[in-house]
Amino acid sequence: MSLTSSLHIAQSALATSQIGLQVTSQNLANAATPGYTRQVALLQAVRGSVTDPFIIGSGVAIQEVRRQIDTALQSRLWNANSEEYNNAQQLNVFNQLEAILNEGTEYDLSSELSSFFNVWSEATTLLDSSSTVINQGKSIASFIKNMREDLLDQRQQIENQIDSQATQADALFAEIAQINSTISNSEIGETEASALRDRRDQIVTQLSQLVEITTVETNQGGYDVFIGSTPIVQGNRSRGITIDRQSQGGTVNVTLNTADNNDTLTVTSGSIGGLLNSRDGAIDETIEKLDQIASNLIFEVNKIHSTGINEDWLSTALGTLQISTANQSLPLNDPANRDLADLPYAPENGGFFVNIRNEDTGTSDQIWVPVDLDGIDTLGTASVADDTSAEDIRAAIDAIPGLTASFDPSGRLQIDAASGFSFSFSEDSSGVLATLGVNTFFQGIDSTDIAVRDDVTVMLGRLAPDGSFSANENANLLGQLGTQAINGLGGQNIEKFWSIQSQNVAVQAASARTQADAAFLVRQSLDNQRAGVSGVSIDEESINLLTFQRQYQGAAQVITAAQEMFDTLLTLV
Structure with missing residues (x-):
């Protein structure tokens, strides 16, 4: 290997150590930078010439500067x-x-x-x-x-x-x-x-x-x-x-x-x-x-309250459910009747009693109003065609002597007693009175619009099956409601x-x-x-800094030594 080769090797070491120092400086400068990825200078020995009898090598080179990352x-x-x-x-x-x-x-x-x-x-x-x-x-x-x-x-x-x-x-x-x-x-x-x-x-x-x-x-x-x-x-x-x-x-x-x-x-x-x-x-x-x-x-x-009474019976009752004229004649369980089909609850097959009292004589009569919602027609076929509509209920109540029933302009069921008469409801197994909002406590359908009716009359009493008046029965039933199983809640009580x-x-x-x-x-x-x-380790980079510094110093010494040897040779010429 000639002195020229030694100089070239030392020169590559100088260049490599300079780049190494730059990489180390960059790492140290960004030690606290969020998201910075440590860089590494990858060194590679340069292969020597095949004409060299010993093939010592030709120095060192930077293969690449790479981010140190595990993908x-x-x-x-x-x-x-x-x-x-x-x-x-x-x-x-x-x-x-x-x-x-x-x-x-x-x-x-x-x-x-x-x-x-x-x-x-x-x-x-x-x-x-x-x-x-x-x-x-x-x-x-x-x-x-x-x-x-x-x-x-x-x-x-x-x-x-x-x-x-x-x-x-x-x-x-x-x-x-x-x-x-x-x-x-x-x-x-x-x-x-x-x-x-x-x-x-x-x-x-x-x-x-x-x-x-x-x-x-x-x-x-x-x-x-x-x-x-x-x-x-x-x-x-x-x-x-x-x-x-x-x-x-x-x-x-x-x-x-x-x-x-x-x-x-x-x-x-x-x-x-x-x-x-x-x-x-x-x-x-x-x-x-x-x-x-x-x-x-x-x-x-509302189901309980609608069949409650006080000592003073009703002279008028106005429903809260608005039913369009077209839907008044449709069965209550007809899917096409959107006024009821869109409700979160629905009436059932059953019926209720209308109680009419003559205020002059004190006598009363009880009239059963059937509510056919079984979904089966007279031929035994599955059909709602002949099931009860809101109009059927209105007509049945209107046919009771002493009462008139109609739909007001907004489609709510309106019931009025003639002078000298009063009325009440009892034993509603269908829930239709609560659905129509007749003699109810609450209005609304869910948490968006629940409210106490503005015209509510609190009904604490109830008629017994024998027609006798029980002053506090309705209040007792409503008080027990919180612990009663409810079908609409999967058999659980409200509380x-x-x-x-x-x-x-x-x-x-x-x-x-x-x-x-x-x-x-x-x-x-x-x-x-x-x-x-x-990440950047200050300790590790400090060691790298010292390593490249020593490499640079060593390469410089090689160049100095080679220069002295050249000078010696020149003096011999």
């Missing part, structure tokens, strides 16, 4: 990010939901239900029982409506968050596509555009917090990004995402779709996934259960039904809390693993 670990970290934000978002929703329900305090729905039923039981001992019962009825109706408003406000807040985060995610997808293009134009040969790749990974990290994604690196250095199996970013093009809302059966379905052709995306994780799951799950389910409570409370209270729903929310909240804690620990562990692989 499999990075993908796991992005998935863990999605899971953590999904669980954290659901936990946040459950915390808000528990605050709205406020169960376990004296200001919860369970307490309101107990107070409402208790006031009926205590009505016989109160000086102003009617006023007290009405006020308690207004209190629970207001409580239910306010709770529904709070739940709707929470759902709207979720809707706003979904819109905002979808817009944010769409912008991130577009930015990834743009960086893909820049990287493919910047990288030449084995050289990596490290800063651009770090920036892109940071964007993917932000994106993974919003929605679960997978990435596939292309030969050009770009990322193809998928939600599920659907590609969103391909090379330098982003299809974009958008929120789609479709009304169906009284509910609004919310989905995340591609912006270019409206393909529906399956979103199961990330913050957006957590919001969608919470909206469609916990919030909508609680609203549905609250509606069930309200509609069954309305119907069951138990809501208690189970509240417990379910508490259990789901506890589960969400556990899952959120677990997801945090998993993400934290993977974050630490990534830091071990890709």
Whole structure:
């Protein structure tokens, strides 16, 4: 090997150590930079010439400067990010939901239900029982409506968050596509555009917090990004995402779709996934259960109240259900009769008694009004054609001497007693009086509009089967209603039904809390693993700095020695 070769080897060592020092300096400068990936200068020995008898080698060269990253670990970290934000978002929703329900305090729905039923039981001992019962009825109706408003406000807040985060995610997808293009134009040969790749990974990290994604690196250095199996970013093009809302059966379905052709995306994780799951799950389910409570409370209270009386019987009664003229002649159980088919409750096959009293003589008569809703015609065929309509009921009542029945301009059943007569109802096995809203306590159909009737007359008494008057029987029945099994609630009583729903929310909240804690620990562990692989160690870089410094010094000494040897040779010439 000649002195010239030694100089060339030393020169390569100088150049290599300079680049090594630059890489080390870059790492030290970015030791605290979020998202920075440690760079490593990969050295490669240069092969010597085959004409060299010893083939010692020709020095050292930088093979490439590479980001130190474990792609499999990075993908796991992005998935863990999605899971953590999904669980954290659901936990946040459950915390808000528990605050709205406020169960376990004296200001919860369970307490309101107990107070409402208790006031009926205590009505016989109160000086102003009617006023007290009405006020308690207004209190629970207001409580239910306010709770529904709070739940709707929470759902709207979720809707706003979904819109905002979808817009944010769409912008991130577009930015990834743009960086893909820049990287493919910047990288030449084995050289990596490290800063651009770090920036892109940071964007993917932000994106993974919003929605679960997978990435596939292309030969050009770009990322193809998928939600599920659907590609969103391909090379330098982003299809974009958008929120789609479709009304169906009284509910609004919310989905995340591609912006270019409206393909529906399956979103199961990330913050957006957590919001969608919470909206469609916990919030909508609680609203549905609250509606069930309200509609069954309305119907069951009204069924009892409609057949109640006081010592003074009725002289007039106005229903609350508005039935269009076209539907008045349709059977009550006809699916085409939307005024009744859209109700959350329905009358049954049965009937009721109308009691008519002559106020002058004190005598009374009892007339049975059948309600045929068996769905079978006179030939025994399944059909509603000859079943009872609202008009049939009106005509039957109107045919009773001393009573007139009609539909007012808004389609409500109006019953009036002639002068000197009064009337009442009893033994309604069909529930049709409660359905039509005749002599009822509540009006409305569910938690959206439950209210005590403005014209309500509280009915505490009831006629016994033998026709005798029992002053407090209706109040007693209403007081016991809270613990009575109700078909519309799956055989559970009202208080138990809501208690189970509240417990379910508490259990789901506890589960969400556990899952959120677990997801945090998993993400934290993977974050630490990534830091071990890709993070900058000050100690390690200090050692590298010293190594390259010594390499540079050694190479300089070789050059000095070679120069002295040259000088010696020249003196011999």
